[in-house]
Amino acid sequence: MKVLVGALTVGAGFGALTSLINAVSHHYADLESRAATTSGVSAIEIVSVLVDSGWAWAGAAVAVGWLFTRVGESGPAALARGAAAGALALLAAVAAYSVMEVARSGEPLSSWHQEEPLLWWVTSVVFGAPLGVVGACAGRPGVIGLLTRLTVPVGAAVQMIVLPPGRNEVIEAVGRTVVWVGAAAVIAFVVVRFLGAERRRHSPAGVESL
Incomplete structure (x- = not known):
């Protein structure tokens, strides 16, 4: 029950926040202006294209799978809990995103489940x-x-190589740079920490402590 409620809550929060950021971004973007369409950029729009990217949604599912698995737990039970949490989180995210989009459009809220194509619901699972x-x-x-x-x-x-987000080259370039720098920093941190842990584990002190 804790996994169910937690995954649904985190997923719904992520989906609703994504829709809200997109709404604010579109509000301040002058899409009818040629200059804005070809080279316009704003901070909120960069945030929007990053949060609503495939890797961010994938990251949300990974994060939920990690959050709702007990530290040190392994085996089929942990994997099943992670799988359920990831699927539920993305389903909740799509649902919350749909509700927010319907609410913004002024359509009846009862039609929220029709806002997103069936593909996204299947993909979530x-x-x-x-x-x-x-x-x-x-x-x-x-x-x-x-x-x-x-x-x-x-x-x-x-x-960022295969499918960089953004409506023009400037936004794509900025988004690509932000993601690459962030990804490089995270990769470096993870690898350095892993090597440090392995070094300690194989050191004489680590062997004696075992």
């Missing part, structure tokens, strides 16, 4: 479950833990 498992493994020691902790920053960096 298909990708949310394995991403939640990744999060459940993020606290593990060794190579598995390292690889799972690198999933989000590496995925974010790759997306």
Whole structure:
């Protein structure tokens, strides 16, 4: 029950916040201006394209899978809990995003479930479950833990190459730079921390403590 409520709460908060940021961004963007369309940029718009990117939604599922798995827990139960948390979080995020979009458009709230295509609901489960498992493994020691902790920053960096977000080249360039710098910093931190932990584990003092 704790996993259910927690995953739904975090997911709904993320979806609602994403919709709200998008709304503010669109409000201040002059999409009818040629100059704004080709080169206009604002801080809130950068935040919008980053939060509403695929890697951010994937990161939310990974984070929830990590949050609702007990420290040191492993085995099928932990993986199942992570999978359920990741899928539920993304379903709640899509639902909250849909409700916010319907509310902003002035349409009846009863139509919220029709706001987003069926594809996004299916994707929430298909990708949310394995991403939640990744999060459940993020606290593990060794190579598995390292690889799972690198999933989000590496995925974010790759997306900036394959599909950078933004409505013009300036926003794409700024967003790409922000994500690459952030991803590089996170990757460096994770790798350095992993190497330090491995060094301590294999040091004479670490062996004696065992």
